[in-house]
Amino acid sequence: MKAVIMAGGQGTRLRPLTDRMPKPMVPLLDRPCMEYILDLLKRHGITDIAVTLQYLPDVIKQHFGDGSAYGVRLHYFEEYSPLGTAGSVKNAADFLDETFLVISGDALTDFDLTHAMNFHRDAQALGTMVLTQVDDPTRFGVVTTAEDGRIVRFQEKPSWDEVFSHTVNTGIYVLEPQILEFFEHGQKYDFSSQLFPQVLAQGLPLYGCIGRGYWSDIGTPDQYRETQIDMIYGRVKTNIYKLAI
Numbered sequence: 001m002k003a004v005i006m007a008g009g010q011g012t013r014l015r016p017l018t019d020r021m022p023k024p025m026v027p028l029l030d031r032p033c034m035e036y037i038l039d040l041l042k043r044h045g046i047t048d049i050a051v052t053l054q055y056l057p058d059v060i061k062q063h064f065g066d067g068s069a070y071g072v073r074l075h076y077f078e079e080y081s082p083l084g085t086a087g088s089v090k091n092a093a094d095f096l097d098e099t100f101l102v103i104s105g106d107a108l109t110d111f112d113l114t115h116a117m118n119f120h121r122d123a124q125a126l127g128t129m130v131l132t133q134v135d136d137p138t139r140f141g142v143v144t145t146a147e148d149g150r151i152v153r154f155q156e157k158p159s160w161d162e163v164f165s166h167t168v169n170t171g172i173y174v175l176e177p178q179i180l181e182f183f184e185h186g187q188k189y190d191f192s193s194q195l196f197p198q199v200l201a202q203g204l205p206l207y208g209c210i211g212r213g214y215w216s217d218i219g220t221p222d223q224y225r226e227t228q229i230d231m232i233y234g235r236v237k238t239n240i241y242k243l244a245i
Contacts, residue, residue, distance in 0.1 A: 002049065002100045003095070004052060004089050008088055010023060013220050016217070022106075023061050024105030028231060029230045034105040040074055040103075040238070042072055047072045049072050049074055050077055050095050051076050052079065053079070077092040084194075085189075085190050090183065096177050099175070101175075102172065102173040106219070109170070110236050110237040112212040125176075127224065130170050131167050131210050133167055136169050140170075140217075142166075142167065144167070150206070150208075151200060156192045169192060172238050214230070214236040
């Protein structure tokens with residue numbers, strides 16, 4: 001299986017830290033966040049990886065190169081104006097000729113990706129969202145699933161009086177290439193607010209799989225600090241953690 005790391009984020013809420021680096025390069029215990037994602041993908045047998053870039057792309061290219069130092073093969077796809085999450089992945093459509101996994105380069109996780117990939121295959125899904133439980137669901141896409149995991153309701157960043165679940169979309173997906181045919185190349189398009197609602201509206205098989213393990217979005221200063229505390233206390237598993245401290 002191939003993967004796409006979405007690495008175009010600016011991380012505006014983490015400024016001034018991100019004034020000179022894209023969000024995936026923000027250090028977690030002295031290593032860029034994206035380095036932990038590469039390690040996770042490699043541990044689950046995924047070594048052929050697309051990286052979507054937009055903000056300060058050369059910072060990422062110069063640090064990771066072709067990926068050989070990390071035991072992977074990196075293919076870069078740069079967008080010159082923001083295309084949204086789905087639009088940026090569509091930019092790599094020629095590379096994505098088989099079932100593929102999408103993951104953010106600016107969140108820390110040790111999720112069991114093999115479990116998610118097996119779930120997707122067994123469900124014969126067009127797309128599978130990896131889900132988790134959070135205290136504040138208003139920052140994410142909130143999801144309800146049927147007993148078999150099929151998604152029956154999805155709402156992006158609801159207000160508190162609209163919250164119907166604390167189960168949220170982590171931005172990690174297992175997808176079939178056909179899902180990218182719903183919109184045109186070069187079109188600004190978002191997974192959560194546009195593509196997934198469109199798939200659901202057509203009654204196509206979109207599933208949710210509860211992630212096994214740790215996940216943290218480092219998008220705010222408080223969460224960035226808490227994530228590193230979690231790492232120090234061993235709440236997240238990585239192969240490079242001990243090297244980082």
